Amino acid sequence: MSSTEIAPDSTRRPFTGRRVRFGDVSLQAVAGTAAAAATFLVFLIAYKVVRGAQPAIGKYGLAFVTRVAWDPVKNVYGAGSFLFGTALTSLLALAIAAPLAIGIALFLTELAPRRLRAPVTALIETLAAIPSVVIGLWGILVLGPILRDHVEPALHSALGFIPLFGSPSSTGSSIFTAIVVLTIMILPIVASISRELFLGVPRDLKEGALALGTTRWEMVRGVMFPYARGGIAAALILGLGRAVGEAIAVTQVIGGGLGIQLNLFATGDTLASKIASSYQGAQSNIQIASLVYLGLILLVFSLIMNVSAQVIVRRVARRQGVGLNRGGLG
Amino acid sequence: MSTHSLTKASLRAEGLPRRRAVNRAMELVAWLAAALGVAILGVVVWSVARRGAGALNLDLLTKTPSVAFSLTPVKQGLANAFAGSLVIVGIATLMALPVGILVAIYLNEFARPSVRTAVSLTLDVLNGVPAIVIGIFVYGLLVLGHGQSGFAGSFALACIMLPLVARSTMEVLTLVPMSLREASLALGVPRWRTTLSIVLPQTIGGIVTGTVLAVARVAGETAPLLFVSSLAGTSLSWDPHHALQTVPVAIFELSESADPADHTRAWAAALVLLIFILFSSLGARWLATRTTRRLSTSR
Known part of the structure; x- marks a missing residue:
């Protein structure tokens, strides 16, 4: 033609x-x-x-990175509090999302009836397409109050001896709400990359294991996990990168707080949410520069995570000859 | 290492009931995880639909927000935000689309493998730069000293679209059979003409898919616009020389408000945004399967 x-x-x-x-x-x-x-x-x-x-x-100088202070009156700024908030929220979100996402990926590749696979895959990927501002809106107006009224008091009374579960928040805006919101946002990303990795496991390896008499879970643990190990590590790093860089939804639900405390039900801030919430109202030049400094730390983190994830993906792809076309975030 | 754990597992045949129970439990966990994922989507979409549907009417799209304490009849729309989003995303697409396609053509048709690897890694890095950092970057590049503008917002969104468009175009370019290029070259058609009029037309479906997905992605982006196109008035404006209100920024601002009436408008705007994104993603997915099938059967 x-x-x-x-x-x-x-x-x-x-x-x-x-x-x-x-x-x-x-x-x-x-x-x-x-x-x-x-x-x-x-x-x-x-x-x-x-x-x-x-x-x-x-x-x-470099002391900025670890100093726990953000005082526009005295012009003393530091990233320590926000680094802690970023690490706490994104690592806990990843810890919750990772097993769920791998479970979803296993469901989609091994367990789901054939008729369910395509629709459920589409639904999980649709979850990734919801804009962060909409998730944040839902987080602040629907999820926050539910967590405040039901989940946080329950966790506090049952596990209150652990410092993480302190006294419940008063507004529904808390580090805990931010963790739940971030979990929802990285879950579909890690799930869909893991799904592609599991699809790439050669059929004869899996059938060989089953023929030796393993149960399906033993096959997953003994064959699929070792085979996809590198790729799963990359998927987790990409999910972590997404959680670290998320600004809007976290700003909406985390409440804005300063200091290092282990209570998940207190308010906090991450690097990204601090930038999003204070950039507009910043008064002095040094405050703006300090906010950009936070952005620089964020940029360095995202560069490290992305490059290492891509290097792992490329190494795995070369070794196994499968194309992992879903690089990058989002 | 995998064979080692495998033999251990299969030799432990005496614990069969226990192994079966573990397997059952793990299968149940996977089922529950998938159900939870779908349920979360359902709950979020249902929340937005239930709260937004009530406030969703033509006024939302055609009328501008009321100015506080004004004596004029109450207008409760977000027409300015919808107009601004159309303009900003439209211009961003015009910026990112040609550059993205050209990058993909260069990497797939011309570049040496080492250059290809390096540049596609850079594209992945660009894709991984947090949206809020893109906002800071464009603020420093275009807004500082010049003021906010719709163009600055478009440029910020184009930075996010570029790697998405380039990647999806590259993916579909690799699907075009080598024999097609060879046939064209053998007929004496030069390389540039082969690329532009033989190879590229085959990839239109894939490029459209990638573009629609990129548009759906940036239409909901708030973070890059927060510093570069947010200080907009409440009047309807189509002029990208000035700051324009956009749908995601409007949702963000309304969600921080204490007034429940603002929340209602935020839900309605979120519903419109969600409907747009869901339909364009589904359309793009349908188009993608069609294109891929056609290209892989023609091989």
């Missing part, structure tokens, strides 16, 4: 000599420029963020 479009054209104006070279060279040049621009963009982002943070870097 396409060749008939070409034929009359090429008899009229034969592609020879200079015209051919000119066309080839210019398409390659234009496309190459686009690729160079995309690469340049990443470096420009890093440069601009470093430049924006420069005043704060110059004034506070």
Whole structure:
């Protein structure tokens, strides 16, 4: 079909000599420029963020990273509190989401009746498509009050001797609500990458194990997990990266609080949520620079996590000859 | 290592009832996890639908928000936000689409393998930059000294769309059979003409799918717009030279409000956004399966 479009054209104006070279060279040049621009963009982002943070870097140095303070009156700023909040929320969200996501992936590849597989896969991926602001809206108006009235008091009375489960929050905005919201957001990401990894496990390996008399779970543990181990690690890192970088939904539900405390039902802040909630109202230049410094820490984290996940994915893909086309976040 | 644990497991045949019980329990856990995942989606969508449907009417789309303490009749729409989202996402698509396609063409048709690996890693890194950091970046690049604008918002969203469009185009370019390129080249058609009029038309379905998914993704992005296009008035404006209100930013601001009437409008706007995103994702998914099937059968 396409060749008939070409034929009359090429008899009229034969592609020879200079015209051919000119066309080839210019398409390659234009496309190459686009690729160079995309690469340049990443470096420009890093440069601009470093430049924006420069005043704060110059004034506070590396001590900023661990200092627990955010005082616009005395102009003392530090990332310690938000680093703690980021680590607490994203690691706990990952700890809850990881087994659930792997369970979902196993369901979709091994257990689900054939008729259920495509629809449930589509539903899980739809969950990933819901914008964070909508999840946050739901988190603050629906989930928060439920957690405050029912879940937090129950956890406190049953497990109150553990410092994590302190006295329940008064508003529904808490680190705990943020953890639940983040869990919901990273669950479909980790699940759909794990599903693709499990689909890539060779059938003869799985059938060989079952033929040796293993139960299905023993086959999963003995064959599928070792086979997909690297990929699952990458999936978990990507999920963690998504949780660390999420700003809007966390800002909506975490309540904004300063300090390092283990009580999950208290308010807090993460690096990303602090930027989202205070950037607009920032008064002094040094406060803006400090917020950009938080962004720089966030950028460094996301770079480390993304590059390591991609390196793992590529190594696994080369070793097993399967294409993992679902790189990156979201 | 896998064979080691396997032999251990299969030799332990004496504990068969216990092994069966463990297997049952694990299968149950997987079923429950899947049910929980679907239930979460159901609860979120149902919450938005139930609370948003009541406030969903034509006024939401056609009228602008009322100014506080104004004496004019109450207008309770978000027309300015819908107009702003259309303009900003539209311009972002115009920015990201051609560049994304060209990047994909370069990587798939021209680049050496080492360059290809390096640039696609960079695209993955760009994809992984948190949206809030993109917001800071565009604020420093375009807003500082010039003020907020719809264009700045479009550029921020284009940064997020670019790796998505490039990746989906690359994926479908690799599906185009090599024999098609070879046939064209053998007929004496130069490489640039082969790429643009033989290879690229085959990938239209995939490019459209990728673009629709990218649009659905950025239509709901709040974080990059928060600093670059949020200080907008309540009047209806289509001019990207000034800051424009957008649907996600409006939902974000309304959700932080103490007034329940604002919450109702936030739910209604969220419902419109959700319907748009769900339908475009489903449409894109349908188109994707069609394109992939056609390309893999033609191979």
